[in-house]
Amino acid sequence: MFLTRRLLILFLLPAGLLLFMFLLVPAVWSMGQSFTNFTLLGPDALSLKWLGFENYRRALHDPAFWKSFRVSVIYVAGSALVGQVVVGMLLALLTQGGSGAVLRVLAVMAWIVPGVVVAILWNVYLHGDDGTLNRVLGMVGISGPNWLMDRPLLAIVVFNTWRGAAFSMLLFDAALRSIPASYLEAAAVSGASPWRGFWDVTFPLLRPQLVTDLILITLWTFNDFGPYLLTGGGPGQQTEVLPIYTWRTAFRSFELGYGAALSTILLAVNFVLAVGYQRMLKR
Amino acid sequence: MSRAPRTLLMGFFLAWFALPFVWLLSAPFSKTPGFRLAFPDFTLENFPRLLETRGALHAFGNSLLLAGVTMIVVGLTATLAAYALSRQSFRGRDLVLYLLVLFSSVVTGVAAVVPLFTITLKLGLLDTHLGVILVLCGGLLPTAMFVIKDFVDGIPRAYEEASLMDGATPWQTFRNVALPLSTGGLAVVSLLTFVSAWDNFLIPYILLRSPERFPASVAIYSFFNELGLPFLNVLAAYALLYTLPVLALYLIIQKVFGFELYGGIKG
Numbered sequence: 253m254f255l256t257r258r259l260l261i262l263f264l265l266p267a268g269l270l271l272f273m274f275l276l277v278p279a280v281w282s283m284g285q286s287f288t289n290f291t292l293l294g295p296d297a298l299s300l301k302w303l304g305f306e307n308y309r310r311a312l313h314d315p316a317f318w319k320s321f322r323v324s325v326i327y328v329a330g331s332a333l334v335g336q337v338v339v340g341m342l343l344a345l346l347t348q349g350g351s352g353a354v355l356r357v358l359a360v361m362a363w364i365v366p367g368v369v370v371a372i373l374w375n376v377y378l379h380g381d382d383g384t385l386n387r388v389l390g391m392v393g394i395s396g397p398n399w400l401m402d403r404p405l406l407a408i409v410v411f412n413t414w415r416g417a418a419f420s421m422l423l424f425d426a427a428l429r430s431i432p433a434s435y436l437e438a439a440a441v442s443g444a445s446p447w448r449g450f451w452d453v454t455f456p457l458l459r460p461q462l463v464t465d466l467i468l469i470t471l472w473t474f475n476d477f478g479p480y481l482l483t484g485g486g487p488g489q490q491t492e493v494l495p496i497y498t499w500r501t502a503f504r505s506f507e508l509g510y511g512a513a514l515s516t517i518l519l520a521v522n523f524v525l526a527v528g529y530q531r532m533l534k535r
Numbered sequence: 536m537s538r539a540p541r542t543l544l545m546g547f548f549l550a551w552f553a554l555p556f557v558w559l560l561s562a563p564f565s566k567t568p569g570f571r572l573a574f575p576d577f578t579l580e581n582f583p584r585l586l587e588t589r590g591a592l593h594a595f596g597n598s599l600l601l602a603g604v605t606m607i608v609v610g611l612t613a614t615l616a617a618y619a620l621s622r623q624s625f626r627g628r629d630l631v632l633y634l635l636v637l638f639s640s641v642v643t644g645v646a647a648v649v650p651l652f653t654i655t656l657k658l659g660l661l662d663t664h665l666g667v668i669l670v671l672c673g674g675l676l677p678t679a680m681f682v683i684k685d686f687v688d689g690i691p692r693a694y695e696e697a698s699l700m701d702g703a704t705p706w707q708t709f710r711n712v713a714l715p716l717s718t719g720g721l722a723v724v725s726l727l728t729f730v731s732a733w734d735n736f737l738i739p740y741i742l743l744r745s746p747e748r749f750p751a752s753v754a755i756y757s758f759f760n761e762l763g764l765p766f767l768n769v770l771a772a773y774a775l776l777y778t779l780p781v782l783a784l785y786l787i788i789q790k791v792f793g794f795e796l797y798g799g800i801k802g
Contacts, residue, residue: 254622254695255705267616267676270608271635274673278650279642285653339548346545355545358552364785366734368752369559369774372759376562376767377555382570384554414552475644477737481756495645502649503741511649518646526640530633 282519285512292506307513317514319489320497324474326405327412327493332473335413337465340420344428345450347421356421363418371481374411375400400483404491408479415478420465427461428454460532467529471522494518559778562771569767581772588769590746594754595777601664601739601750602732605671609679609728612672614721617683618713622692639677647674648741655742662744670742671732679724686720687713722791726784733781751777 255263286308289301311317347356362370377384378399386396399407431454439449477495479485485492485500492500498518502511557572566576585591620628651670652661660666694716698708736752743749749757755777758770 254692254699254708255619259705259709260619260623260625263615263619267612267680270612270669270672270676271638273654274651274670275638275642275677278647278654279638281654282646282650285650290653342544343548346541346548352545355549355552358549358556360785361556361782362552364730364781365778366736366752366781368736368756369778370555372755372770372774373555373559375759376558376570379570384558384570384572387571388554414555471640471643475646477645481736498645498649499741502652508649508653512653515646515649518644519641522641522643522646523637526637529640530637 279519282512282515285509286516288509288512290509290512292508303509307510308517310510311513311517316489316492316497320492320494323405323490323492324494327409327476327479327491328470328473330409331412332416332469333466335409336416336420336469336473337462339413339417340465341424343417343421344424347425348428359418359421362414363416367478368481370415371478374407374414374482378407401487404483404487408482408491411482412473412476412478416469416473419469423461423465424458427458431457463532464529467525467532471525471529474521474525475518559771559775562768563775565768567768581768582776584769585772585776588758588766588773590749590754591758591773593747594749594751597664597748598733598750598752598777601667601671602729604664604668605675605732606725606729608668608672609675610721610725613676613679613683613724614714614717616676617680618687618709618717620680621684621687622695622713635677635680639674643674645737648737651738652741661742662748664748667739667742670738671735674738675728675731679728682724682727683717683720687717690716723788726788730781730784 287303287305289299289303343352343355343359346352365373378386380386380398380401383399385399389396397403435453435457436449439453440446444452475495476493477499479491479493480496480499483491485496489497494514495518498511498514501507501514558570561572563581564577564579566578566580620632655661655666655670658666660669690713694712695708698712699705703711733750734752735750736756739750740753740756743753746754746757751773755770755773758766758773762770
C-alpha cells in the first residue's frame with residue numbers, strides 16, 4: 253500500500269474535479285444545449301425552448317454548413333493527409349544521418365512559434381505586391397497573385413502544411429532511426445535502386461507510425477482554428493472551415509443552441525477518430 | 536536519394552521554411568513600417584515605442600499571470616493524481632485512464648469552447664482570468680498527468696517500499712522520496728504547460744471581453760487588425776518579444792532534459 257484510502261482520494265480529487273467540470277461536463281452540456289434554442293440575442297433570448305432534433309435538421313439543410321464542411325475536407329486532406337505527411341516524410345529522409353540540422357530547426361520553429369505570430373508572419377509573407385513571397389517570385393520573373401484574396405484555400409493549405417510538418421517529421425525520424433541499416437544495405441547489395449529500397453523495405457516498416465500520424469493530424473487539423481487568424485474565414489466563406497463556422501454561429505450570431513449542435517457534430521467526428529486511434533494503438 | 540535532387544529539395548525546403556521568418560527578424564529593427572523587408576535602416580526605437588503603446592505591456596503581465604497560475608495548478612494537481620494512478624491499483628483505474636485519453640482528444644478546440652462558454656457564463660466566470668485559467672487547466676491536465684505518470688512508472692518502487700518499511704507514513708514517503716525523484720518529469724510538464732497557456736489564443740479570445748484583461752496573444756491580434764500599417768514595426772517588435780520566451784523554454788527543455796517533443800499538449 254503506497255497510499256491510504258483517504259490519501260488516494262485526496263490525491264485524485266483536485267485533478268478529478270477540474271477534469272469533470274471542464275472536460276466531461278462540456279461534452280455532455282454541448283449535447284444538451286444542442287436540443288434547445290438557447291441564444292443571447294433576439295426575442296428567443298428570454299424564452300428557452302426544447303427543440304428536439306430541430307437544430308440537427310437545420311444543419312442538414314444549411315448550405316453554409318455544407319460549404320464549410322467541404323472546405324474542412326479540402327483543408328484536412330490537402331494540408332494534413334497530403335501536405336504534412338509528404339513533407340514530413342521528405343524532411344525525415346533528407347535530414348537522416350546528421351545532415352540538415354538547420355532544416356530540422358527551422359521546421360520545428362514553424363511548429364512551436366505561437367499561432368498568432370505565425371499568422372501575422374504569413375499575412376505579411378503573402379501580402380499582395382509587397383509580400384516577401386511575391387517579391388521573391390518577382391526576382392525570377394513570376395508575378396504572383398494576391399494569394400489571400402485570389403487563392404485563399406490554397407494559401408491556408410500551404411500555410412498549415414508549413415506550420416505542422418515538423419510533427420510528422422519527428423515521428424518518422426524516430427521510426428527511421430529504429431530501422432537497422434543492414435536492411436537497406438541488403439536491398440542495395442541485391443541490386444535494388446534507392447527508390448525500390450524505400451518502397452519495399454523502409455515504407456512497410458513505417459506503417460504503424462504512418463497510421464498514428466494520419467489519425468492524430470487529421471484530428472488536430474479538423475479542429476484547427478488557425479485559418480481564422482490568417483483569413484478570418486474569408487474572402488466570403490471561401491476558407492471558413494467547420495470550427496470557424498461554428499465559432500461564427502455561436503459567438504457572432506450568438507445562436508448558442510445551433511452552435512452547440514454544430515459543436516456536437518464536431519465532437520462526434522472527433523470521437524470516431526479518437527476511438528479509431530485507440531484501436532490502432534492496441535494492435 | 537541521389538545527390539542532385541537531394542540538394543535541390545533541401546534548398547527548396549530551407550527557403551520555404553526560412554522565408555516567412557525573415558520579416559520577424561527584420562521588421563522589429565526597421566524604421567520604415569511595411570510589409571517589405573527592409574535592412575538598411577537599422578533602429579531600436581520600435582522597442583521603446585512599444586512601451587508607450589497603450590496596453591501592450593499590461594497584456595504581457597496578463598499572459599504571465601494566466602500561464603504562471605495555470606502552470607502551478609496543473610503541476611500540483613497532475614503530480615498528485617499521476618502518483619496515485621501510477622502506484623495504486625483500484626477498481627476502474629484502467630477505465631478512468633482510457634476515458635481520460637479519449638475525452639482529452641475529443642473535447643478540444645472550438646467544439647469544446649462553445650459549451651465551455653456557457654459553463655463559465657453560468658458560473659459567473661465569464662470575462663475573468665479565473666475562468667480562463669480553469670478552462671486552460673482542464674484542457675492541459677490530461678497530457679500533463681500522462682507525462683508525469685509515465686515518469687513515475689519508470690521510478691523503481693523499491694525506494695518507496697524501503698521508506699514505508701522504515702516506518703514513514705505514505706505522505707512522508709511521497710513527499711520525501713517519490714516527489715524528489717519526479718522533479719525531472721514535473722519540470723518538463725511545467726514548462727510545456729506554461730508554453731501552451733502562453734500560446735493559447737482561442738480560449739481567452741472567447742472568454743474575455745475587456746481589453747484590459749487580454750493576454751498578449753489576443754492583444755497582438757487586435758493590434759494587428761486595429762492599428763494597421765503605421766504600427767506594423769511596433770507590432771513586429773511585440774511579436775518578437777512574445778515569441779522569445781517560447782523559444783527559450785523549448786531550448787531549455789531540449790538542452791537540459793534531452794527531450795524530443797511530440798506536441799500533444801498543444802491547446
